Amino acid sequence: MAIAQTMNGALRRLPAWTIYIVGAVYAVWEFWRALNQIGPYLVEPINVLERAYGEIALILMVVGLMVTPLRKLTGVNLIKFRRAIGVTAFFFVLAHFLVFAILDVQSVSRVWEEVVKRPYVTVGMLSFLMLIPLAVTSNNMSVRKMGAAAWRKMHKLTYPAAILGAVHYLWLVKGFQLEPIIYLVAILGLVAVRYVSLERQKQPA
Amino acid sequence: MAYRWTNTLTKADITPKAAYFNRRQILAGTVGLGAIGLAGGASAQGDLEPNTLEEITSYNNFYEFGTGKGDPAANAHQLQTSPWSIKVDGMVDNPGDYALDDLLAGLSVEDRIYRFRCVEAWSMVIPWNGIELADILNKVGVQSGAKYVAFETVVQPENMIGVQRRVLDFPYVEGLRLDEAMHPLSIMATGIYDEPIYNQNGAPIRLVVPWKYGFKSIKSIVRITLTDVEPPTSWNKANPREYGFYSNVNPTVDHPRWSQASERRIGGGLFAQRQDTLMFNGYPEVASLYEGQDLSVDI
Numbered sequence: 001m002a003i004a005q006t007m008n009g010a011l012r013r014l015p016a017w018t019i020y021i022v023g024a025v026y027a028v029w030e031f032w033r034a035l036n037q038i039g040p041y042l043v044e045p046i047n048v049l050e051r052a053y054g055e056i057a058l059i060l061m062v063v064g065l066m067v068t069p070l071r072k073l074t075g076v077n078l079i080k081f082r083r084a085i086g087v088t089a090f091f092f093v094l095a096h097f098l099v100f101a102i103l104d105v106q107s108v109s110r111v112w113e114e115v116v117k118r119p120y121v122t123v124g125m126l127s128f129l130m131l132i133p134l135a136v137t138s139n140n141m142s143v144r145k146m147g148a149a150a151w152r153k154m155h156k157l158t159y160p161a162a163i164l165g166a167v168h169y170l171w172l173v174k175g176f177q178l179e180p181i182i183y184l185v186a187i188l189g190l191v192a193v194r195y196v197s198l199e200r201q202k203q204p205a
Numbered sequence: 206m207a208y209r210w211t212n213t214l215t216k217a218d219i220t221p222k223a224a225y226f227n228r229r230q231i232l233a234g235t236v237g238l239g240a241i242g243l244a245g246g247a248s249a250q251g252d253l254e255p256n257t258l259e260e261i262t263s264y265n266n267f268y269e270f271g272t273g274k275g276d277p278a279a280n281a282h283q284l285q286t287s288p289w290s291i292k293v294d295g296m297v298d299n300p301g302d303y304a305l306d307d308l309l310a311g312l313s314v315e316d317r318i319y320r321f322r323c324v325e326a327w328s329m330v331i332p333w334n335g336i337e338l339a340d341i342l343n344k345v346g347v348q349s350g351a352k353y354v355a356f357e358t359v360v361q362p363e364n365m366i367g368v369q370r371r372v373l374d375f376p377y378v379e380g381l382r383l384d385e386a387m388h389p390l391s392i393m394a395t396g397i398y399d400e401p402i403y404n405q406n407g408a409p410i411r412l413v414v415p416w417k418y419g420f421k422s423i424k425s426i427v428r429i430t431l432t433d434v435e436p437p438t439s440w441n442k443a444n445p446r447e448y449g450f451y452s453n454v455n456p457t458v459d460h461p462r463w464s465q466a467s468e469r470r471i472g473g474g475l476f477a478q479r480q481d482t483l484m485f486n487g488y489p490e491v492a493s494l495y496e497g498q499d500l501s502v503d504i
Binding site: 034044045103106114119173174175 | 263268272275370373440443444459461462464467469471474475476477
C-alpha cells in the first residue's frame with residue numbers, strides 16, 4: 001500500500017476548500033461559455049447548461065459515494081474532502097434547478113406544473129429537497145448540536161437522493177441511452193456496497 | 206401539382222447567403238435584418254425569420270448518428286448519399302427502385318419557409334427547398350385502395366454509431382395518412398437555403414410536414430410504401446404512451462415529458478423567452494383534415 005500512503009501524504013497537503021474553488025470556477029466558466037454561446041453552447045445554450053450542471057452534480061454524487069469504499073479497498077483516504085464534495089454537488093443541483101426554473105421554463109406556475117405533471121421532474125425535485133437539509137447541516141456545529149448518531153442517520157438521505165437523481169436522468173432521455181444507465185448502476189452499486197458491508201458487521205464474530 | 210401553397214414571404218425575404226451563416230455578427234452591426242421578424246408581431250406568418258444555416262446544421266436530432274444534439278453534425282459526414290435510390294412499393298401503379306434523380310425528374314423544386322417544431326419544445330424556422338410529396342406520389346401512381354404512406358430511413362450500420370448502439374429499433378420508420386401526404390404543405394426537401402441539404406438534416410431527401418412534431422419528418426428516405434393499413438412508426442413503437450401516429454403540434458395536448466403549450470425558438474441565446482405554441486404549428490389550413498376526429502385521443 002505504498003502508493004496509497006504516498007497519495008494520502010500528497011492529499012493531506014491539499015486543503016478541502018480547493019473543491020469549492022474548483023467547483024465555483026467550473027460553474028462560472030460553463031455559464032460564461034453559455035452566455036457567449038461557445039462550443040457546445042453555440043445553438044441552444046439553455047438546455048445544454050441545464051444538462052452540464054445536472055451531470056456534474058451526478059458525477060460529484062458518485063465521487064462522494066466512492067470515498068468510503070475507496071478507502072476500504074485501496075487505503076486511499078479522501079474522507080476530508082467528502083463534505084466539500086457533497087456540498088459542491090448540492091450547489092450544482094441548485095444551479096441546475098435555477099437554470100431550469102429561471103432560464104428554461106421561466107415562471108413559477110410552469111415550474112409547479114412541471115413538478116406535478118412530469119414524473120421525471122417530480123423525482124428530480126424530491127432529490128433536490130432531500131439534499132437541502134443535508135447541505136444546511138454540513139458543518140461541525142450541526143454535528144455537535146444534533147449528536148453524531150442522529151446526524152449520521154439523517155445524512156443517509158444521500159443514498160435515496162443520489163438514486164432519485166440518476167432515475168431523473170434515465171427517465172428524462174428518449175430511447176435507449178447508455179450514459180444515464182451507467183450513473184444509475186454506479187450509484188445503486190455504491191449504495192448496495194454499504195448495506196452489504198453493514199450486514200457483515202452485524203454478524204457475530 | 207406544385208405551387209399549391211404559397212408563403213406570405215417571398216424569396217427576397219430569405220437572408221442573403223453572405224449574411225446567414227453567422228447572424229450574430231450581422232446583428233451586432235445593423236438592425237435591418239431583424240425587421241422582418243419584429244414587424245410581423247403575433248400573426249401566424251409574420252414571425253418567420255429563418256434561423257441561420259449554422260443553427261440549422263449544428264443542432265439536430267438524428268439518432269442514427271448519436272443522441273447528442275451536436276452528434277449528427279459531427280458524425281453524419283459518414284453517410285453515403287451517392288448513389289441514392291428509393292424503393293417505391295405497395296399499392297402503386299409504377300413500383301420499383303428509382304434513382305433519386307429519376308424519381309424527381311420533371312418535378313418543381315419550391316422554396317418553403319416553414320416553422321419546425323420539435324416535440325422537445327424547441328423550434329426553428331427553416332427555408333427549405335423541396336418538392337411537393339403529392340407530385341411524387343402522383344408520379345408513381347397511387348392506387349385507389351391506398352390509405353397510408355409509409356417511409357423508411359436508410360440504415361448504414363458501419364457509418365451510423367447510433368445504429369450500432371441500438372438507440373431505437375432501426376430502420377427508422379414513419380407514416381402519414383394519404384390525405385396528409387397529399388396536402389400541399391407536405392414536401393420532400395432536398396435543400397436548405399438553396400444549398401443541397403446537409404447530411405445531418407436528412408440528405409439527400411427527407412420529408413417535411415410542418416404541422417407535426419419534427420420526428421414525423423423522417424430523414425434520408427430509401428423507401429416509400431403505399432398501404433391500406435396504418436404503418437408502424439418508430440417513436441410509437443419505442444413508447445406508445447408518449448408518441449401517437451398523428452403527432453400533430455397541439456398546445457392543448459400535453460406530452461408526458463414536455464409541456465407542449467410553449468416552445469423556445471432557437472437563436473435567442475441564454476435568455477431566450479418562451480413563446481406560445483400555435484395549434485398545428487400555425488398552419489390552421491390543415492384543420493379540415495381532422496374534422497370529426499378527437500385530437501386529444503388521436504394523438
